[in-house]
Amino acid sequence: MGVVGTGSVALRGLLPHLTCEDNDESVEVTAICDIDVDRAQAAAGAFDVQETFEEYERLLASGTVDAITLATPIGLHFEQGKQAIEHGIQVHFNKTFCTTLEEANELIDSAEEAGVKLVASPGQLTRPREQRVRKRLHEGAIGTPTWAAAGRAFGRYHQEERSVRGGDDPLSNVDPSWYFRKPGGGPMYDMTVYELHSITGILGSAERVTAMSGISFPEREFHGKQIETEIDDNTFLLLDFGEALTAFVYGAAFGGLPGVNAFLINGSEGQINGNQLNGEPIEGADDSIEALPHVTGEHRSIQEAHVYEDVMQLVDWLREEQPPIATVEHARHVVEIIEKGYRSAEAGEAQELTTDFEVDTSLLEHY
Ligand SMILES: NC(=O)c1ccc[n+]([C@@H]2O[C@H](COP(=O)([O-])OP(=O)(O)OC[C@H]3O[C@@H](n4cnc5c(N)ncnc54)[C@H](O)[C@@H]3O)[C@@H](O)[C@H]2O)c1
Missing domain, CATH: 3.30.360.10 (Dihydrodipicolinate Reductase; domain 2)
Structure with a gap:
């Protein structure tokens, strides 16, 4: 999985949860992407992630990820989601999914056509x-x-x-x-x-x-x-x-x-x-x-555990054909x-x- 955007939610929640040892068998963070390349590199160093990308397109084309979690500003989710779908990459959207009904329809329709799975937070x-x-x-x-x-x-x-x-x-x-x-x-x-x-x-x-x-x-x-x-x-x-x-x-x-x-x-x-x-x-x-359900052991003491739960909805869907609630x-x-x-x-x-x-x-x- 790739983490796109390494700001607040990625640093405090997504990366600490997804790089926890108990995730080893189900999900691995293989790449980080941020337009702020210093932040991307610092985050990769802090969480021991192999690849960093400054350009989102290059991450998508790199073959390093099956799925991404979009942790960028909400106004970017539509374009970035659409690009991921075009590359056949599965997407977890941090809240909010996108900003208009038209965007939501386009994402849902194009994902269905491409056979790509989408999960959107917040999975209340x-x-x-x-x-x-x-x-x-x-x-x-x-x-x-x-x-x-x-x-x-x-x-x-x-x-x-x-x-x-x-x-x-x-x-x-x-x-x-x-x-x-x-x-x-x-x-x-x-x-x-x-x-x-x-x-x-x-x-x-x-x-x-x-x-x-x-x-x-x-x-x-x-x-x-x-x-x-x-x-x-x-x-x-x-x-x-x-x-x-x-x-x-x-x-x-x-x-x-x-x-x-x-x-x-x-x-x-x-x-x-x-x-x-x-x-x-x-x-x-x-x-x-x-x-x-996924917030066990070490995850209980890491911030933003509800976001981790939502990412795992996508992981379980991909690995075990368990459809998401979110x-x-x-x-x-x-x-x-x-x-x-x-x-x-x-x-x-x-x-x-x-x-x-x-x-x-x-x-x-x-x-
Ligand atoms: N901050 C929170 O408490 C929180 C909690 C849960 C969910 N979220 C959600 O997480 C997402 C990110 O929020 P945040 O608070 O972490 O934002 P943030 O501003 O802290 O971080 C956003 C990061 O995205 C990067 N970025 C901007 N444009 C980019 C691009 N084109 N490609 C790649 N990276 C780009 C920025 O450089 C920055 O590092 C939003 O959807 C937000 O709603 C935030």
């Missing part, structure tokens, strides 16, 4: 919490669901990821400016994508979206440099799931909903708050990272929600959603 449905909540909800634990709330705020997270952005050598000076730029920046593609996967994974596909959105911090600062905010950093969606079931989902600049643990789902007979039903823990709805059809639906949320805010009108996805519950161990 790999989590026992989401699986058990979905099951309890479908069993009627809260009666008729009425409304839900979820979301996340940007804060200054990416400006302050100290270990990878706080220093002055190639492994610690990674510039986060793209998180505030188009395409692919902003808290919706960066953070709220997790909650959107959870909420739709539990409630199913949404039918319509309406939104208000804008830029509340026109400038950010990183290492003394001003970064202009190009993409909205304060976005509030209402999702219509049909029969008046509505979800409020936010990707805010700052702030949150105190007391909400990941998501809140209200119904005629009760309330689910994260892994609790009416204030009591839901049996088996473990929300710890250790509850993920499907690109689910990711496409979430991409459509984000894209059309922005469009709704601009147009001042609700937008119809055209995609849906199925959850194969036979793959869910805690269902």
Whole structure:
């Protein structure tokens, strides 16, 4: 496997996990690619990876990888994914899959034609919490669901990821400016994508979206440099799931909903708050990272273990024909929600959603 982009998630998560000794038999990192060649070489040295590439095309043509994990800025995922598919290389997309429905359709169609497998993060449905909540909800634990709330705020997270952005050598000076730029920046593609996967994974596909959105911090600062905010950093969606079931989902600049643990789902007979039903823990709805199937042994103490879990969905699919839970059809639906949320805010009108996805519950161990 090749790791493309050796910034924050690669250095803190992908590379430490994928080069762990217990992976030896299932996956090996054979190449690293980054346009910052000093960073690529430093990362290869730190994680003992054989090959480094500055040019992505050359990695793809090199014959050194069967698969890649794309850990580049989100706005590059579409082009880089398409190029990998053209070379017959299997792809794991770190969140978010891509930025528009049109891109998602093109990636899915071209992968199918080429016989290439794609897995897209975030695989929220790999989590026992989401699986058990979905099951309890479908069993009627809260009666008729009425409304839900979820979301996340940007804060200054990416400006302050100290270990990878706080220093002055190639492994610690990674510039986060793209998180505030188009395409692919902003808290919706960066953070709220997790909650959107959870909420739709539990409630199913949404039918319509309406939104208000804008830029509340026109400038950010990183290492003394001003970064202009190009993409909205304060976005509030209402999702219509049909029969008046509505979800409020936010990707805010700052702030949150105190007391909400990941998501809140209200119904005629009760309330689910994260892994609790009416204030009591839901049996088996473990929300710890250790509850993920591949997160064992050493992996438990390495950051970003959920990302490793998603990469292993692709590895298992390739090696054992085990289909993934983190499907690109689910990711496409979430991409459509984000894209059309922005469009709704601009147009001042609700937008119809055209995609849906199925959850194969036979793959869910805690269902
Ligand atoms: N930072 C996190 O906490 C985090 C967590 C989970 C997932 N992710 C996801 O991982 C991906 C990367 O995020 P990040 O925070 O690691 O970004 P980052 O900015 O820290 O690193 C991106 C790296 O990509 C390199 N790059 C830029 N253009 C390139 C190109 N054309 N070819 C090859 N390399 C290129 C940059 O030089 C940089 O080293 C995104 O999809 C993000 O959503 C990030």
